[in-house]
Amino acid sequence: MLVARTGARSRALAVTACVGALLVAGGCGQIGGAPPPDESETAEQCASLLGADAGGRIVIGMHSDQPGMNFQEDDARRSGFDYEFAKYLGEYCGMTVIEQDVSTPQRQELLQDGVVDVIVASYSITDARKLEVSFAGPYLKTKQGVMVGAGSGIESARDLAGRKVCAGRNSTSWDQMIKNLPGITAVEAEGFGECTERLLDGEIDAVTTDQVLLYGYEHEYSGLRVLPGEQFGSAELYGIGLRHGDVELCEFFNQAIKDYVHSGRWVQQFKNNLPEHLDPDDFKPVDHDLTECPDPEAEQ
Structure with missing residues (x-):
């Protein structure tokens, strides 16, 4: 939870x-x-x-x-x-x-x-x-960004290769993730609240979606960090x-x-x-x- x-x-x-x-x-x-x-x-x-x-x-x-x-x-x-x-x-x-x-x-x-x-x-x-x-x-x-655990050691999108990254099903974030983050293990969820819960539970390594959403999660929940300056994809x-x-x-x-x-x-x-x-x-x-x-x- x-x-x-x-x-x-x-x-x-x-x-x-x-x-x-x-x-x-x-x-x-x-x-x-x-x-x-x-x-x-x-x-x-x-x-x-x-x-x-x-x-x-x-x-x-x-x-x-x-x-x-x-x-x-x-x-x-x-x-x-x-x-x-x-x-x-x-x-x-x-x-x-x-x-x-x-x-x-x-x-x-x-x-x-x-x-x-x-x-x-x-x-x-x-x-x-x-x-x-x-x-x-x-x-x-807004643009797309990446959120990780505060102590994960992940500092950029390049560090996500081989890691589990979550996005919402039927979302534009899923499409942008597949296009812009090669080498990851893509994890699908019903929504980004579910992705965030999995991140805090240690089931995945990162969540990617719109930056404005990620900053809301980071602000609200302890143990989360949006990668600063890491944005990609179309607006x-x-x-x-x-x-x-x-x-x-x-x-x-x-x-x-x-x-x-x-x-x-x-x-x-x-x-x-x-x-x-x-x-x-x-x-x-x-x-x-x-x-x-x-x-x-x-x-x-």
Whole structure:
């Protein structure tokens, strides 16, 4: 079991998804989100885009095992940058957020099956994924890094040859690991919380995923170290996952992201939730980073 630096966060990082029936009865959790009066027009637009059956709620798929991004305590309290961003989307839409736990491999399936309205779960935008899912964003950008045990003696990615390195199944991190870390023994897990648990238990030698996630684990749990300056692969651009071809909702949430960044809330929540030595400007998107919303007719 993982042991947090604070001592209070000691639960195993196993992610369990709530089923759709539970959502009807109240879901995995709720976050309030009634808008100020001057935002009523925005809320009305969001309700229209989500559909008449939304019922004043927006179901957002989230991770719960990523310290600094979205982490759920034993007492069900959540914290993290993604969590605060999801709360903001609820406020922007004037809706109550229903939290739906997702693991990395589940994200596309739950979105396509209509169990969730959107995904906010360190969901990287890729060309391959855009064939099945649409994205608004990015709302954060990062690169891949490596995390090891503090006393492992591993000082660079070159030292990983012949060692066991873990990444999440169906993640872009897995693909980048295979491409950029030759000679390793690749270990697959359901998510990066599971990888981290295996690292602390001594079952593997390293975890590789997005640096912003690794720094969250390093900050939260004793005995972990992110290799300084070790980054590789292409940039990971986190987007809001939407059902494929939903152009209007994509454009709506792109505007929501712009407003979030320009208002200063983006920087404030980054500083509130992630290690203080990280520079927000290294991870903050700018307007020209935003993806062009898909045109389903042009894709045919």
